[in-house]
Each structure stands twice: as structure tokens, then as C-alpha cells.
Amino acid sequence: MAMQAAEIETLIRESFPGAVVEIRDLAGDGNHYAATVVAEEFRGLSRVKQHQMVYAALKGRMDGSHGELHALALTTRVPG
Template sequence: MAMEPQDIEELIRASFPEAKITITDLAGDGNHYSAEVIDESFRGKNRVEQQRAVYAALKGKMDGPAGELHALALTTKAPD
């Protein structure tokens, strides 16, 4: 089952309540999205640590072939 952009945002927002989050449906199919997550908690963390934190927030929705979310291009950073 495809995910809606607001579903992805809600999952991320639960872990990053103050973040600026932008979700874009790349292919219009509900399976290929990009997400930009800007949050102060990323300050001092490398990109891998930041992205792992966001993937953890997705609570397994991308896990394996049965995952609800097929692809997520992820950009993370601390605010300027």
C-alpha cells in the first residue's frame, strides 16, 4: 500500500517535533518521495547519523520488499 506525504511527515514529526519538513512525491505513485528535514538536533552530527535518526523515525515503513515506502531521497541538516 502506498503512503501519503502527510503520513511520512507525521512519522518524522513524532521524532522531530520542531523540524522543518518538506515531503515531495517524486513519481506521483505514492512510493518514491524526497524529504528534507531541517532540525537543530542534527547540529554536530554527521550526515549518516542524521539520516539514520530519520530512518528510525519511519518505524520500519521502508523495511524490505513489504515496506509501505519504496524509496526516499533524504536531505538532512541543522538550521543555518
């Protein structure tokens, strides 16, 4: 079952309440998205750690065993 952009955004906002979140469906199939997340929580962290935090917010839905979200092109940064 494919995920909706709103569901991805909700999951990210639960972990990063003050974040600016933008989700784009890249292929129109509900399986290939791009996300930009701008959050203060990322300050001082490596890009890898920032991405790990966003993936954790998705609660396993990128996991191949669930199959809900096939691909997420992720951009993260701190405000400013």
C-alpha cells in the same frame, strides 16, 4: 500499500517536533518521495547519523518486509 506524504511527515515530526519538514512525491505513485528535514537535533552529527535518525523515525516502513515506502531521497541539515 503506498504511504501518503502526510503520513511520512507526521512520523518525522513525532521524532523531530521543531523540525522544518518538506515531503515531495517524485513519481506520483506514493512510493518514491524526497524529504528535506531541518532539525536542531542533527547539530554535530554526521550526515549518515542524521539519515539513520530519520529512517528510525519512519518506524520500519522503509523496510522491504513492509513494502510501504520504496524510495526516499533524503536531505538533512541543521537550522541556520
